[in-house]
Amino acid sequence: MGKYLQRHLQTALFSLGKLYRRPVATVLTATVIGITLALPAGLHLMMQNVNSVGYSWEGTLKASLFLNKSVDEAAGQALARRLQSEDGVANAQYISRAQALEEFKALSGFGQALDLLNDNPLPAVIVVQPRTTQTPEQIDSMMRKLSAIPEVEQAKLDQQWLDRLFAILSIVQRGVLIIALLLAVAVVLTVGNTIRLDIENRRDEIVIMKLVGASDAFVRRPFLYTGFWYGLLGAFVAFVFVTAAVILLAGPAAKLSGLYQSSFVLQGLGFSQTLLLFAVGVGLGWFGAFWTVARHLGSVVPR
Amino acid sequence: MSDIIHFHRVSKRYPGGNDALSEVSFTLGSGEMAFLTGHSGAGKSTLLKLTALIERPTRGQVVINGQNTAKVKRWGVPKFRRQIGMIFQNFSLLYDRTVFDNVALPLVIRGEDDKTIARRVRAALDTVGLLKKEKQHPIVLSGGEQQRVGIARAIVTKPPLILADEPTGNLDPALSAEIMDLFQRFNDVGVSLLIATHDIPLIERMPHRVINLAGGRLADPADLPKAEPA
Numbered sequence: 001m002g003k004y005l006q007r008h009l010q011t012a013l014f015s016l017g018k019l020y021r022r023p024v025a026t027v028l029t030a031t032v033i034g035i036t037l038a039l040p041a042g043l044h045l046m047m048q049n050v051n052s053v054g055y056s057w058e059g060t061l062k063a064s065l066f067l068n069k070s071v072d073e074a075a076g077q078a079l080a081r082r083l084q085s086e087d088g089v090a091n092a093q094y095i096s097r098a099q100a101l102e103e104f105k106a107l108s109g110f111g112q113a114l115d116l117l118n119d120n121p122l123p124a125v126i127v128v129q130p131r132t133t134q135t136p137e138q139i140d141s142m143m144r145k146l147s148a149i150p151e152v153e154q155a156k157l158d159q160q161w162l163d164r165l166f167a168i169l170s171i172v173q174r175g176v177l178i179i180a181l182l183l184a185v186a187v188v189l190t191v192g193n194t195i196r197l198d199i200e201n202r203r204d205e206i207v208i209m210k211l212v213g214a215s216d217a218f219v220r221r222p223f224l225y226t227g228f229w230y231g232l233l234g235a236f237v238a239f240v241f242v243t244a245a246v247i248l249l250a251g252p253a254a255k256l257s258g259l260y261q262s263s264f265v266l267q268g269l270g271f272s273q274t275l276l277l278f279a280v281g282v283g284l285g286w287f288g289a290f291w292t293v294a295r296h297l298g299s300v301v302p303r
Numbered sequence: 304m305s306d307i308i309h310f311h312r313v314s315k316r317y318p319g320g321n322d323a324l325s326e327v328s329f330t331l332g333s334g335e336m337a338f339l340t341g342h343s344g345a346g347k348s349t350l351l352k353l354t355a356l357i358e359r360p361t362r363g364q365v366v367i368n369g370q371n372t373a374k375v376k377r378w379g380v381p382k383f384r385r386q387i388g389m390i391f392q393n394f395s396l397l398y399d400r401t402v403f404d405n406v407a408l409p410l411v412i413r414g415e416d417d418k419t420i421a422r423r424v425r426a427a428l429d430t431v432g433l434l435k436k437e438k439q440h441p442i443v444l445s446g447g448e449q450q451r452v453g454i455a456r457a458i459v460t461k462p463p464l465i466l467a468d469e470p471t472g473n474l475d476p477a478l479s480a481e482i483m484d485l486f487q488r489f490n491d492v493g494v495s496l497l498i499a500t501h502d503i504p505l506i507e508r509m510p511h512r513v514i515n516l517a518g519g520r521l522a523d524p525a526d527l528p529k530a531e532p533a
Contacts, residue, residue, distance in 0.1 A: 003416050208395045211355075212409045212456065213385035216378070302357045 008221075015225035019233075029194050029230060033281070034237025036187050040180035041277050042242050045269065047173055049253075053264055063143060063157040065126040071151045073124070079151055080126045088142045091129040097122055123153065184284055191230050191288030195223055199296050206300045216297065223293045224286060231285020235278040242269055242277075305369070306330040307464050307495040308354055313363030315349050315519075323349040325519045326363070331497055333463070336490040338506045339499040341516035347499040350516065351466050354497070355387055356380050368463060385413065388457030392469035394449045396441040396456075402428070403437040406455045413460065427455040431485060447478035454485060458494075465489065467498040471505065479505055 019026040065083075067076055073096050080094035095103070100122040105114055128146065130139050139157070147155035199206070209219055246268040257264035269277065308331035315324040324346045331337055339347050352358040353365050356372055365372045368386055375383045396405050406427055410420045428434045431451035441449050450470060457465055467486070471479035483505060486496055500506060506513060515522045 003414065006417075007411075007414060204395075205397055205399075208397060209408065209412070210381070211357075211384070211389055211395065212412060213381045213383075214412045215381040218381075218412055302352075 011221045012225045015222045016229055019226065019229055030233035030237050032190055033187055033230060033234025034241060036183045036190065037234055037238035037277065037281055038241040040176065040183050041238055042245060043176045043179065045242060047176055049267055051169060052267065061130060061162065063128040063130065063146065063155060065128060065146055065152045066154045067124045067126065067151050068153050069123060071124065076124045083126060083128060088131050088134055088138060089128055090131045093127045095125045095127060097124045100125055187284040188288040188291065191227050191285050192292040194230065195227060195289045195292040196296055198223065198226060199300065203300055207302050211302050219297060220293050224289050227285040227289025228282055231282040232278065234285065235281025238281065239269065239274060239277060305333050307333045307368050308497065309366040311364040313353065313360045313365055315353060315358060316361045322519050327521055329514055329521060331495055334493045334495055336486065336496040337512040337514055339497055339514045339516065340501055345516040346519040347516055348468060351468050351499055354466055355389060356383055385460065386462050386464065388462040388465040390453050390457045390465065390467040390470045392472040394453045396449060396452055398440065398442050401437065402433060402439055402441060402452050405441060405452055406459050409456060409460045423459055427459040430458065431455045446473055447481065450474060450482060458489060463495060465494055465496045469500055470498065471500060471502055483509065
């Protein structure tokens with residue numbers, strides 16, 4: 001087993017050495033693969049950032065529960081405390097009828113006019129802030145639960161704009177997925193074509209190896225490692241491109257979010273996403289090589 | 304003595320109707336050394352290719368080292384070939400690797416460990432007198448030296464059978480004689496050799512059987528094209 005691993009390591013280094021001896025061609029191919037990988041990775045990152053903007057706006061999202069007039073202050077406050085401990089509720093604040101009137105007077109400018117009323121027309125309100133970690137569906141079902149509470153006359157959530165945002169995002173997300181699939185095919189073809197040329201150039205060498213008894217697996221192995229290295233180098237290039245783009249955009253993004261008094265910070269590639277990028281790069285490189293070798297190596301036989 | 308090569312009424316027709324071999328039957332005993340002669344196109348190369356399973360016979364039976372080649376499946380060919388050392392007219396070396404790595408190739412393919420490889424490669428290079436050139440690339444060697452690298456690669460696995468296709472075709476007479484002496488030394492230790500050549504003066508001085516092919520059939524060795532008087 002140790003011998004087997006050692007052989008693989010030697011083959012891997014041999015393939016890397018071959019690439020190293022043709023630096024220009026290698027860098028060009030890796031860059032093409034890198035750009036191809038950087039596009040979907042960058043788009044995905046952009047989506048994620050827009051999503052997190054959406055969620056951070058969700059923090060300002062409030063549901064107003066208008067209580068029945070029969071609910072007195074003590075009961076209302078008790079309900080607010082109960083809601084506070086509910087799942088999915090970040091904060092629930094009781095606003096008594098008197099407080100509501102004060103607020104309304106202060107904000108509406110009808111202050112004097114309202115004094116003419118004998119009776120306070122406003123209901124008591126519990127302002128509920130949903131937790132920001134929830135999906136729109138979860139918020140929806142929470143709202144249904146809240147409006148079903150007997151003390152609540154009406155529950156209102158201004159969520160239309162949020163629904164629209166998420167609907168648009170889901171379309172864009174699917175678009176990004178389609179682009180990513182197309183570009184994955186492009187990576188496979190790029191690696192495949194490079195390996196095909198490599199097989200052509202090393203035709204004599206392959207024939208000689210087969211003549212001295214090399215199995216198909218043995219002949220295939222260096223090419224698979226070449227694909228592996230192309231994928232790895234391409235992923236590295238993509239990582240550099242995406243990270244550079246994030247650094248370039250971070251300043252303007254911070255300025256913009258400052259204008260909105262938002263705490264939004266442009267996110268770069270996280271650890272697991274970087275890992276995924278490299279795994280996808282290596283996987284596509286290897287697959288491109290495997291596919292090409294399977295198609296072309298059989299035709300290279302001693303004559 | 305058992306046979307290492309056994310051809311029984313073997314015919315080979317290439318696509319296009321070209322009969323390269325017709326009804327050829329012959330044997331090479333284990334430990335025997337023989338020459339295969341004939342004009343270009345007489346079928347020498349085809350016979351060697353059938354022996355090494357580079358081609359399959361159209362009719363007839365080829366048995367190598369007790370193994371019926373018809374029963375060797377496509378995926379079994381690499382393993383089959385490992386019992387044969389092959390030497391070529393154009394040397395067939397890998398020019399981007401050192402002499403050592405060229406000779407090591409059959410052992411690497413077999414998955415030997417580095418220590419065994421180093422020991423056996425050096426032994427093979429010592430046999431052909433190239434021990435001091437192991438770190439060089441074949442391209443800087445003379446033709447005779449390159450062919451000796453090819454021979455070292457063929458013998459490094461100690462195969463029971465060596466096939467050589469015009470091994471001296473690109474070499475001058477003095478170098479050719481050296482190569483033949485080398486083959487004789489392998490035969491002295493029990494290796495079977497089948498050497499295709501049309502260098503008649505070279506083989507006439509050696510006491511080995513000559514298998515003569517003409518037009519794809521076995522011909523009387525007495526019909527050998529006579530060497531031109533020098």
